[in-house]
Amino acid sequence: MAEVVTQANERPPGTLEVDAQLVEDITALLESGQQGMVLNLVADLYPADLARLLSHLPFEEAQQLFRWLSEEVGSDVVTELDTSFRTELLEDHPPERLTRLIDELDTDDAVDVLSELPDDVALQVLPELEDAEDLQALLGYSEDSAGGIMATEYVAVPGAWTVAEATEEVRRHAETVEQIFSVFVVDDEGRLEGLVSLKALLLSRADALMHAIMEDDPISVATEVDQEEVARIMERYDLISLPVVDHEGRLVGRITIDDVVDVIREEAEEDYQLASGVTGGEEPTDSILRISRGRLPWLLVGMVGAGLSGVVIGSFEEALERAVVLATFIPIVMAMAGNAGIQSSAIVVQGLASGDVWGTDMVQRLGKEFTVALINGLVLAVVLALAVLVLPINAEAGRLAMTAGLSLLIVIIIATCIGTVVPLLLYRFGIDPAIATGPFITTSNDILGLAVFFLLATLIYI
Amino acid sequence: MAEVVTQANERPPGTLEVDAQLVEDITALLESGQQGMVLNLVADLYPADLARLLSHLPFEEAQQLFRWLSEEVGSDVVTELDTSFRTELLEDHPPERLTRLIDELDTDDAVDVLSELPDDVALQVLPELEDAEDLQALLGYSEDSAGGIMATEYVAVPGAWTVAEATEEVRRHAETVEQIFSVFVVDDEGRLEGLVSLKALLLSRADALMHAIMEDDPISVATEVDQEEVARIMERYDLISLPVVDHEGRLVGRITIDDVVDVIREEAEEDYQLASGVTGGEEPTDSILRISRGRLPWLLVGMVGAGLSGVVIGSFEEALERAVVLATFIPIVMAMAGNAGIQSSAIVVQGLASGDVWGTDMVQRLGKEFTVALINGLVLAVVLALAVLVLPINAEAGRLAMTAGLSLLIVIIIATCIGTVVPLLLYRFGIDPAIATGPFITTSNDILGLAVFFLLATLIYI
Numbered sequence: 074m075a076e077v078v079t080q081a082n083e084r085p086p087g088t089l090e091v092d093a094q095l096v097e098d099i100t101a102l103l104e105s106g107q108q109g110m111v112l113n114l115v116a117d118l119y120p121a122d123l124a125r126l127l128s129h130l131p132f133e134e135a136q137q138l139f140r141w142l143s144e145e146v147g148s149d150v151v152t153e154l155d156t157s158f159r160t161e162l163l164e165d166h167p168p169e170r171l172t173r174l175i176d177e178l179d180t181d182d183a184v185d186v187l188s189e190l191p192d193d194v195a196l197q198v199l200p201e202l203e204d205a206e207d208l209q210a211l212l213g214y215s216e217d218s219a220g221g222i223m224a225t226e227y228v229a230v231p232g233a234w235t236v237a238e239a240t241e242e243v244r245r246h247a248e249t250v251e252q253i254f255s256v257f258v259v260d261d262e263g264r265l266e267g268l269v270s271l272k273a274l275l276l277s278r279a280d281a282l283m284h285a286i287m288e289d290d291p292i293s294v295a296t297e298v299d300q301e302e303v304a305r306i307m308e309r310y311d312l313i314s315l316p317v318v319d320h321e322g323r324l325v326g327r328i329t330i331d332d333v334v335d336v337i338r339e340e341a342e343e344d345y346q347l348a349s350g351v352t353g354g355e356e357p358t359d360s361i362l363r364i365s366r367g368r369l370p371w372l373l374v375g376m377v378g379a380g381l382s383g384v385v386i387g388s389f390e391e392a393l394e395r396a397v398v399l400a401t402f403i404p405i406v407m408a409m410a411g412n413a414g415i416q417s418s419a420i421v422v423q424g425l426a427s428g429d430v431w432g433t434d435m436v437q438r439l440g441k442e443f444t445v446a447l448i449n450g451l452v453l454a455v456v457l458a459l460a461v462l463v464l465p466i467n468a469e470a471g472r473l474a475m476t477a478g479l480s481l482l483i484v485i486i487i488a489t490c491i492g493t494v495v496p497l498l499l500y501r502f503g504i505d506p507a508i509a510t511g512p513f514i515t516t517s518n519d520i521l522g523l524a525v526f527f528l529l530a531t532l533i534y535i
Numbered sequence: 536m537a538e539v540v541t542q543a544n545e546r547p548p549g550t551l552e553v554d555a556q557l558v559e560d561i562t563a564l565l566e567s568g569q570q571g572m573v574l575n576l577v578a579d580l581y582p583a584d585l586a587r588l589l590s591h592l593p594f595e596e597a598q599q600l601f602r603w604l605s606e607e608v609g610s611d612v613v614t615e616l617d618t619s620f621r622t623e624l625l626e627d628h629p630p631e632r633l634t635r636l637i638d639e640l641d642t643d644d645a646v647d648v649l650s651e652l653p654d655d656v657a658l659q660v661l662p663e664l665e666d667a668e669d670l671q672a673l674l675g676y677s678e679d680s681a682g683g684i685m686a687t688e689y690v691a692v693p694g695a696w697t698v699a700e701a702t703e704e705v706r707r708h709a710e711t712v713e714q715i716f717s718v719f720v721v722d723d724e725g726r727l728e729g730l731v732s733l734k735a736l737l738l739s740r741a742d743a744l745m746h747a748i749m750e751d752d753p754i755s756v757a758t759e760v761d762q763e764e765v766a767r768i769m770e771r772y773d774l775i776s777l778p779v780v781d782h783e784g785r786l787v788g789r790i791t792i793d794d795v796v797d798v799i800r801e802e803a804e805e806d807y808q809l810a811s812g813v814t815g816g817e818e819p820t821d822s823i824l825r826i827s828r829g830r831l832p833w834l835l836v837g838m839v840g841a842g843l844s845g846v847v848i849g850s851f852e853e854a855l856e857r858a859v860v861l862a863t864f865i866p867i868v869m870a871m872a873g874n875a876g877i878q879s880s881a882i883v884v885q886g887l888a889s890g891d892v893w894g895t896d897m898v899q900r901l902g903k904e905f906t907v908a909l910i911n912g913l914v915l916a917v918v919l920a921l922a923v924l925v926l927p928i929n930a931e932a933g934r935l936a937m938t939a940g941l942s943l944l945i946v947i948i949i950a951t952c953i954g955t956v957v958p959l960l961l962y963r964f965g966i967d968p969a970i971a972t973g974p975f976i977t978t979s980n981d982i983l984g985l986a987v988f989f990l991l992a993t994l995i996y997i
Contacts, residue, residue: 093895121771125890155891244738252775253734254716271733272715276706308800309583311793313714313775330792331773337796338770341803342885348810349881350874357886361903365910368878372915372947375874380922382866393859397852400862404844404869404981412812412837416830419811423804424819428587429617433555441823448827453834460842485834519866 223326378516410522685788840978872984
């Protein structure tokens with residue numbers, strides 16, 4: 074019977090679920106040194122599940138178990154581990170074992186692992202590796218570029234070859250190129266000319282020429298293209314495998330969709346973290362100091378921004394002294410200015426990232442957002458004004474309701490316009506709107522919102 | 536020369552970039568009815584780029600252009616359009632053309648389009664379609680389940696067949712099954728027994744039996760598994776194609792990685808929107824009323840929450856009257872309580888979603904977050920206290936600095952603990968922590984933070 078997942082969070086392997094119970098059992102067995110039993114227990118786990126088990130074990134037990142794994146299994150697990158945890162786990166590994174582990178990896182994964190090793194260890198291991206030359210070249214590319222995530226495991230043949238010859242070439246590379254979706258066609262200089270899908274290869278006559286059956290001018294990327302752009306291209310054009318070329322158009326690597334899925338997930342997680350005020354791609358297994366370092370700058374920026382809002386409030390101290398009830402509206406003004414601004418900016422930032430919104434869409438976008446702000450602002454202003462009239466607030470309810478409602482409407486409209494315009498402007502000036510938008514928009518909207526509220530209060534209420 | 540992307544935002548097709556200029560040119564040509572010139576201009580565009588062009592044209596011109604497209608091109612474009620825009624675009628299409636368009640689609644895309652049509656139109660079109668029976672079955676699955684995103688275009692053969700026979704079967708389905716990565720092996724009852732990758736099929740002897748070369752017990756999912764879980768499984772186990780089975784283990788469909796990439800992107804966008812207070816998967820092309828409806832509830836919830844913070848401030852009105860300077864600290868307390876809480880909850884929510892954090896990790900996680908909060912809280916408290924001492928604030932600086940610093944430390948620790956515990960508790964009770972976390976944590980942290988601050992102020996400062 075096949076292994077069927079029938080409900081959320083059930084593990085496909087079926088035989089063994091990696092949960093707190095298993096972690097406890099394995100820890101106990103590891104502590105009493107039961108190598109045979111432990112290896113027996115984990116033998117059926119997929120690499121990704123074994124990696125999850127390792128990251129939940131006490132660190133010394135994880136080290137122990139990892140050392141017991143064969144290089145073949147160990148290398149499959151290594152690619153599934155979080156970066157920082159992997160670095161710790163490999164720290165005191167003997168170079169000979171590191172060499173054997175890395176030799177089992179595809180070049181793109183090997184480069185990742187190599188670049189995380191301490192420099193002296195990497196320099197010791199690199200010359201011993203089978204693909205030393207390829208890896209040396211790959212290490213030269215920026216980590217976040219197409220060159221940095223591509224692998225050199227691919228099959229390329231001249232266009233004059235027959236399908237039978239190309240198939241033989243696939244067979245020769247069958248072991249090193251585990252996943253293969255298409256065969257690339259290159260000219261004498263190694264320049265990419267076309268590609269033939271495995272399906273086309275399978276269904277074509279053995280004596281057909283690759284030139285005759287290839288797709289001309291396939292989409293490719295240069296080595297320096299950013300990985301986010303690579304992800305967008307593969308996603309947009311539904312590609313499973315993307316050739317990477319150098320400046321002369323020579324084929325130098327290929328990126329497969331599973332690497333890009335990781336990029337998409339990573340970038341999405343980072344965007345979500347950024348929106349939540351966490352920088353640097355925090356992972357649950359990170360050390361306390363690393364976590365603290367990733368969060369503190371944001372908190373400091375937030376505090377300075379909030380301090381400026383405090384200064385605005387301070388400058389209306391006189392008004393507050395005469396009507397302390399105004400202070401109770403500070404949270405509402407701040408919350409609404411922040412929320413409305415972030416709503417608009419989130420849509421613009423996302424639209425810019427996906428290409429659905431262009432830097433030139435300013436007027437159109439602003440018109441739409443302004444109308445939305447007008448509708449929502451009116452609804453909220455009426456609700457707030459009614460609440461002020463109905464609730465037992467010890468003040469001149471009528472004028473207070475008018476002050477509160479009117480400020481709210483103005484604050485929401487201003488905040489929305491700022492939330493729309495700022496990311497578009499940043500984008501036009503070549504600044505990543507995602508990074509700059511959050512704290513900047515929240516802070517400036519808070520300050521402007523409070524200023525509008527207290528100004529109106531001085532005019533209408535006091 | 537192949538088409539190489541060399542920098543961000545450059546379009547791979549090379550020949551024609553979809554930008555504001557092209558939109559303007561095409562609009563002018565459409566207005567003057569130049570069908571031939573327009574079709575010539577767009578002939579080289581990839582479907583995804585043509586879709587982008589359509590969504591930037593004035594609506595009537597978009598309708599006109601879409602009507603001019605052949606069913607073959609039109610169907611490729613249809614799958615790339617935003618849902619709401621697609622619905623509008625197809626609204627007044629004659630049923631005969633709809634039938635021809637949908638017949639060109641893969642079943643998974645056909646179901647999406649069918650389910651978006653008005654009921655009477657769908658009922659009229661459905662019986663006329665080639666795959667009417669399959670589509671009827673697919674329409675029965677929930678939209679967000681494996682059944683809802685799978686396609687019925689796959690190749691399955693008995694295990695007793697030879698490689699040559701299986702290859703012939705691939706050839707027979709070559710036109711309908713455009714993307715093929717593996718051939719499934721099923722028993723007499725149609726139950727999934729294994730799979731053979733196209734690579735294995737290509738490299739095996741023509742007379743080898745499928746039983747002999749297949750991977751046993753491949754990972755599969757049941758039709759009712761949620762699409763997010765499907766994405767997680769394909770990502771975790773690096774799968775390109777995932778078979779879907781019914782309750783008897785019979786193969787009923789397959790999901791390919793490109794569909795799942797869309798799911799991952801969609802879910803990530805929704806999480807980001809949720810964190811930014813936008814519900815319902817807003818798209819830039821949505822109507823103003825739809826946008827307003829998606830944002831208003833969040834703003835209302837935010838206003839009520841902020842109103843409660845206002846009530847807390849109101850209950851300390853006496854203290855404020857005696858020392859109005861306290862009001863200037865309200866933004867700092869609110870910002871810090873909110874930020875620290877959201878930082879912790881973001882990591883927990885993300886960890887729970889990816890499976891890296893478990894519901895049972897409470898004590899461990901809380902210990903870590905508490906320590907981080909202690910470190911960051913102390914740093915920020917010292918900075919704030921020093922700022923109060925240094926800045927020219929017209930008050931008893933020493934006691935005010937102590938009040939501010941101490942409150943900040945306590946507020947950050949409380950906020951962090953709430954941000955950590957709440958999502959874990961929600962998860963244990965089977966509630967999606969992502970949805971419930973944002974507003975709940977921000978609001979409760981604001982309220983608690985302000986209460987702590989004003990209580991301490993009453994004790995220490997006044």
